Amino acid sequence: MESILFNIFAVLAVLSALLVVVNPLSRNPVTSAMFLVTTMISISGLFVLLNAYFLAAVQILVYAGAVMVLFLFVIMLLDIQETARRKLRIVSLVMGFVAVGALFGVYKSSVEATYEKAVHETQALGQAAEEAEEDSEVVVGSTQALGQGLFSHEGGFILPFEIVSILLLVAMIGAILLSKKELR
Amino acid sequence: MPEFLTELLNNHAWLMVAIKVLGVFAVVMPMVAYSVVAERRISAFIQDRVGPSRVGVPWTKIRLLGVGQPLADGLESFLKEDFTPGHVKRVFYWMAPAVSMIPSFVVFAVIPFGSMLGMQKMVIADLNVGILFTFGIVSLGVYGVVLAGYASNSKYPFLGGIRSSAQMISYEIAMGMAVVPVFMLAADPTWREGLTVEWKEYLDGTGLLNLSSVVAYQSDSLFSWLVFKQPIAFFIFLIAIFAETNRLPFDLPESETELVAGYNTEYSSMRFALFFMGEYAAMIAGSALMVVLFCGGWTLPIEGFNTPAQSLGMGVLHILVFIGKIAVFLGLMIWVRWMLPRFRYDQLMNIGWKRFLPVSLANIILTAIVLWAIA
Numbered sequence: 001m002e003s004i005l006f007n008i009f010a011v012l013a014v015l016s017a018l019l020v021v022v023n024p025l026s027r028n029p030v031t032s033a034m035f036l037v038t039t040m041i042s043i044s045g046l047f048v049l050l051n052a053y054f055l056a057a058v059q060i061l062v063y064a065g066a067v068m069v070l071f072l073f074v075i076m077l078l079d080i081q082e083t084a085r086r087k088l089r090i091v092s093l094v095m096g097f098v099a100v101g102a103l104f105g106v107y108k109s110s111v112e113a114t115y116e117k118a119v120h121e122t123q124a125l126g127q128a129a130e131e132a133e134e135d136s137e138v139v140v141g142s143t144q145a146l147g148q149g150l151f152s153h154e155g156g157f158i159l160p161f162e163i164v165s166i167l168l169l170v171a172m173i174g175a176i177l178l179s180k181k182e183l184r
Numbered sequence: 185m186p187e188f189l190t191e192l193l194n195n196h197a198w199l200m201v202a203i204k205v206l207g208v209f210a211v212v213m214p215m216v217a218y219s220v221v222a223e224r225r226i227s228a229f230i231q232d233r234v235g236p237s238r239v240g241v242p243w244t245k246i247r248l249l250g251v252g253q254p255l256a257d258g259l260e261s262f263l264k265e266d267f268t269p270g271h272v273k274r275v276f277y278w279m280a281p282a283v284s285m286i287p288s289f290v291v292f293a294v295i296p297f298g299s300m301l302g303m304q305k306m307v308i309a310d311l312n313v314g315i316l317f318t319f320g321i322v323s324l325g326v327y328g329v330v331l332a333g334y335a336s337n338s339k340y341p342f343l344g345g346i347r348s349s350a351q352m353i354s355y356e357i358a359m360g361m362a363v364v365p366v367f368m369l370a371a372d373p374t375w376r377e378g379l380t381v382e383w384k385e386y387l388d389g390t391g392l393l394n395l396s397s398v399v400a401y402q403s404d405s406l407f408s409w410l411v412f413k414q415p416i417a418f419f420i421f422l423i424a425i426f427a428e429t430n431r432l433p434f435d436l437p438e439s440e441t442e443l444v445a446g447y448n449t450e451y452s453s454m455r456f457a458l459f460f461m462g463e464y465a466a467m468i469a470g471s472a473l474m475v476v477l478f479c480g481g482w483t484l485p486i487e488g489f490n491t492p493a494q495s496l497g498m499g500v501l502h503i504l505v506f507i508g509k510i511a512v513f514l515g516l517m518i519w520v521r522w523m524l525p526r527f528r529y530d531q532l533m534n535i536g537w538k539r540f541l542p543v544s545l546a547n548i549i550l551t552a553i554v555l556w557a558i559a
Contacts, residue, residue, distance in 0.1 A: 030276070030334055037327070057316035065323025066353055072330055073349040076342070142391055143313060 006049055013042035029075045033068060040064040054143045204308045208292050211507070216464045217254035223518045225250065230522045257457075264453035269336075272450060276335035281451070281458035284328020288465035290321045295472045296396045298482050298503035299386070299492040305396075306482075306503060312391030315367070315398075318473060319360055322428060325466060326352040329430070329437055329447045332459070336450040344446030347529065348437035351427060354536035355434075359424035361544035362417045365551040366410050366477055367393060370401040372555075386492040399481030403490040411478040416547045418478045420540050425470035427536070429463060432521040436529055471513035475506065482506040 016038040023031060040063040047056035150157050193200055221236065228235025239252035268277065294314040298306030311317050326349055333345015371392035379387070383400050390397055402409050411418045427434040438446035448459045475481060482502040483490045493499040527535070 028273075030331075034276075034327075034331075053311065053313045054316065057313045057320050060320035061316060061323055065320055065326075066356065069323070069326055069330070069349050069353055072327075072334075073346065073353075076330070076334055076346055076349075143393055144391065 002049055006046070009042045009045035009049070013039050013046065016042065030072065033071050033075060036071070037064050037068050040068065054146055200304060201308060204304070204306075205293075208297070208308065209289070212289065212292060212465060212468060214254075215468055215507075215510075216461050217258075218251075219464050219467065219514050219518075220257070220460070221250060221253050222514070223521075224253070226515070226518050227522045230519075261454045261457040266453045266455065269450050271337050273335045273337055276331045277450075280328050280332035280335055281455045281462070282328075283331060284325065285458050285462035285465065287321050287325040287328075288462050288469050291318055291466075291469040292472070294318055294395060295469075295476055296399055296481060297472070297506050298499060301493070301499040301503075302496060305386075306499065307396065310390060310394065310396065312394050314395040315363060315393055315477075319356070319363075322359075322469075323352070323356055325428070325462075328459070328462065332447040332451070333437075336447070338450060340443040340445075341447050341449045344437040344439075344443050344449075348430065348447065351430075351434065351436060351532060351536075354533060355424045355427035355540075358420055358536055358540035358544055359428065361541065361548065362420040362424065363477065364544075364548050365414050365417050366398070368548070368551050368555060369410065369413060370398045375401060380491060382491045382494070395476050395481075398477060399483060402480040403483040404485070406485040408485075409478065409480045414478070414547075414551070416543065418474075420544050420547075421478070422474060423535075424540070425474065426517070426520070427532070429466045429470055429517075431463075431467065431517055433524040433527050434532060435526065436532060439526060441526075467514060467517055468510060471510045471517070472506075474513055475509040479509055 016035040019035040020032045020039065023035070040059060044056040044059035044064070047053075047059060148156070150161050152158065225235045225237075227233075236250040236253045237247060239250055239256045240247035241252065268274070293308045294311050294317050296305075296307040296310075300306065329348040329352075330345045333341045333343070333348065336342065373392060376384070376387065376397075379400060383403070387394075387397055387400055398410075406412075426432075430437050435446075437443075438448070440446070443449070448456055451459065482505050484505055488498065489502070489505065493502055
């Protein structure tokens, strides 16, 4: 059952991601944006299959519900017309395939390198999780576990989390500053 | 229950889910139809008119206060010509009504609309991230309006679509922030210790963001309802629901005095009716959310109504209590529509970003300080 769902969501995610950029039927920016929305939703389906319900909900809430609506808003407000079909240049095509292939190679080797290790660790973790479940009520993958992982001092990710949030804040202030017409 | 039926249901868990989905659908659809009648009758009463009162039982003279009106309206929508203007973008034009209606119905999947009926919990999907799921789905509701505005390919619907996308995003933020203090109170693991055995059994295995858990938190007495504990949050949430459902005083995407009919100008017959039903289903979903989060869900602060049902009769009564509470909120929404004038667009944005967002952030900090002082 789960593998069927995984295949459906994975194929849907990849297919609609492709249709965002290389849609043979339409060069309409709104169509691309809508396919990006289906990609986001399929990815959130994959998160559900990984028991990461919180991430799945946030994925839909933030990306499909807010970011993509802003995309659509900008597309509609600027009234971007359908772009003409550009001629494919052989050089950029080759460069693109090389870049994607290299990235794929990096992913493949890193997945293979960690897979063996991961199998052993999952077996160990499974036992540890069973023991831990008897000790505490924290379910692995729950919102509570995620929060404790992110915000605890010891063994948690509080420092990287805060650094990332400051980075986002700086980026936001920068965007506001740049979009102001007169700098005072 | 006959033995083969119990066996069938025990072996196929999805059958029970399907029955629940059909049950919720069978209750929500008539509610949608009759809230339209209620809207027309109440507006008529406020404006000193009669309203739809003539449709009754066919071939008799019984009129029944116009309760036949939804059937007549539905039949009219089906029989009208389904006209597609030549200048529209067809795929999006056909998609938009469905896209606007589906999210309003999907929200009901996580709402606990009753306690127990037999051995079944009266909620379709008892998700531990229930509230986040709801917000995610509510935020998808904007696509129907935006796509309708875009696909119609003419000036007024387009303006309606643009207005809607900005409005929905602005008020979603205020809505999300308003709910945080609710969960600061209700997602505290300590209060569950003091619950009765029935409640503990009922909540077994649910997380703290679960909506049933919020209902349990409010089951004690009238003043444990979060509307009394978090009045500011309730007020902001209520107004954000008005804005999210495009109801007056925030119906800027539609505003018939300036944009003809906004995003649904180019739609006719059943496609228009789908938008219409989507709006009322969203109103019901919003009311249900308010009932669950702030007004005690299916509980009443009376003995017997504040614990999960042990018998079939009590289970049904709990569901009726929930529907009754929703009806009160629907009445409020209809009443407000015919009492208040529409806001101007800059006023709408100012309220959302410059009033509600800071106030709800301050409310979070205030709640945190109070909780810290108590502990």
